Amino acid sequence: MAIQTQQPDAEERISLATQWQLIWWRFRKHTLAQIGAVIVILFYLVALLADFLAYSDPTYVEAQRSLLPPHGIQWFDDGKFAPFVYGLKGTRDPVTFKRVYVTDTSQKYPLRFFGKGFEWKFLGFKFDRHLLAVEGAPAEEVLFLLGTDSLGRDLWSRLMYATRTSLTIGLLGVTLSLFLGILLGGISGYYGGPLDTFIQRVIEVIRSIPTIPLWMGLGAALPREWSVTQVYFAITVILSLIGWTELARVVRGRFLSLREEDYITAAELAGCSQLRIIFRHMVPSFLSHIIAATTLAIPAMIISETALSFLGLGLRPPAVSWGVLLQDAQNVQSLAISPWLVIPTIPVIVVILSLNFLGDGLRDAADPYG
């Protein structure tokens, strides 16, 4: 029979393995996907802990310190490990009369891990601890790991908050698309007939509209006086308006192919109710596909949000997202003078690639019986 070979243990293990174990074993073979998964998890941790990882108040404006270049940490003092930053001294350039900052090596500000900084709230509780804090001066005035933007705000801290916004908008948008996609795709695939035809035509029409002009139109239609939160949700809705179509297709396709499986017929003949057939037989076999499709949909959402905000049609300041940050890097001049403003492209690229690798790996592993 099925057993009795040299490695009865391994055989036994496989024959008792559930769907998720098999998927996991298959996923484990995808090195790239696993690296992607780790990076994605790290990024979402950053999104969760943005307040803690930032050390400066992202809205703290100081025009005097605009466009400061990155200002590094000194890790050793007198050969001992004692991280500190030097102070900054403002002088006026005698030729251009522009204010420039030079490092003042006579002033040292020690850095503390888990020290006190600006106050933040999480789940209604107030905290003031940060991963990095400066002793002797407000962090906003001396610590600039990645430099500052044109209003003198610390880029590192803003990047932390931008990561939170951009990643959650992707997640929220996908959740909404998922809801619409499963509902409409499920109806389409399960009932078929004229309803299916209608939904498929609607999807085709939506997908044939070029996305950028559509988003631009919708984005431009958002009232200027809306609050940051309102715009945030409006953008999610706009993004998922298109995002659901792909997921609906995946769901419909799975439903259609599952309807043909004999085990579905067998379940019906056994006397199972519709609900039992859907939830006991159909959903488990496309859940993994949905997860993969969802993972692949998130990067598209993130890119879209970034593009929209970059064009000034998505989130608007004071909201902080990757796209909003990159708005500062829009002209060649600012790039030439302050190249650190392009740094926010790095997380965009890294996250998009990681999510794509992860999604690819999940998609390959999603059907362990194929």
Next chain:
Amino acid sequence: MTDQSKEILLDVRNLRKYFPIQKGFLRRVVGHVRAVDDVTLYVRRGETLSLVGESGCGKTTTARCIVRALKPTSGQILLRGPDGVVDLAPLPKRQLRPWRRHMQMIFQDPYSSLNPRMTLFDIVSEPMLVNGIKDRQTRMDRVAELLQLVGLRPEYMRRFPHAFSGGERQRIGIARALALNPSLVIADEPVSALDVSVQAQILNLLLDLQAQLGLTLLFVAHDLSVVKHISERVAVMYVGRIVETAPTPTLFAAPKHPYTEALLAAVPKPDPDLKGQRMLLEGEVADPANPPSGCYFHPRCRYALDLCRTVTPQQEEVAADHFVSCHRARELTLRGVKRT
């Protein structure tokens, strides 16, 4: 072999199933595939009726209509239950549920017929669970018993189907079909997807189970060689229609329909000298979406007359239990196979 005194368990009359063919943006119906086009047959309690025909002639569709996985376009499906006869054909899904347990199906493809995400226990016990046997221990005992019955070890209960070969999967499918003690089991080409070496084992299992449990079997096959030893009667199907039904010995020795004769000629013979006799079917199987006029078989029939091109032959009983749909049934003497 056939016992005419036994009561008729399943009586199918003028069963039709047409699938619409849709075209274009609005999915207009431009025609129909007549997958099942007037099937009439009956099965007596305790016997095996084989339904034989080439691929695509509508055997699976017939089987699925009978178990009501599909809704027939028209016709009657009369099933004798414990409290009388019911016509299943017009019943909506909801009203079918109490009848389902009397009829179960064994599928052709052992890989598609078992949910890969469920253990053997879940697969085999599901019919019991949804029919009110909630107690887990009762179901475990019954599953163990069923697995033993089909030749599998009860310890396999916790395993998933991917651990099993095609033949073993087919056994699992049989165990599931038997879970509710159905009176009628429809086996849709249960061995044609299996290795030749395993086919005989599964056929023997079905025969044993039939004898042991007094099952009534409707056995679907695509050639006559398989059915000879397992069925009391054979129904031959061509393009959605039953062309001939007869007790197995009669059908093999003295067929009355030219199509049956041709199928018999195609059965592999042990005697190599008889090879020359393979006069075979010419032409293509008719398209069920666009069948010929009159008798569907006339374009390929060696004995066709003008009448056959225009008038559809009716099924008539030429002898006891022997039904033929052919205008020339009574005048032709056709060649069967003597002995094998």
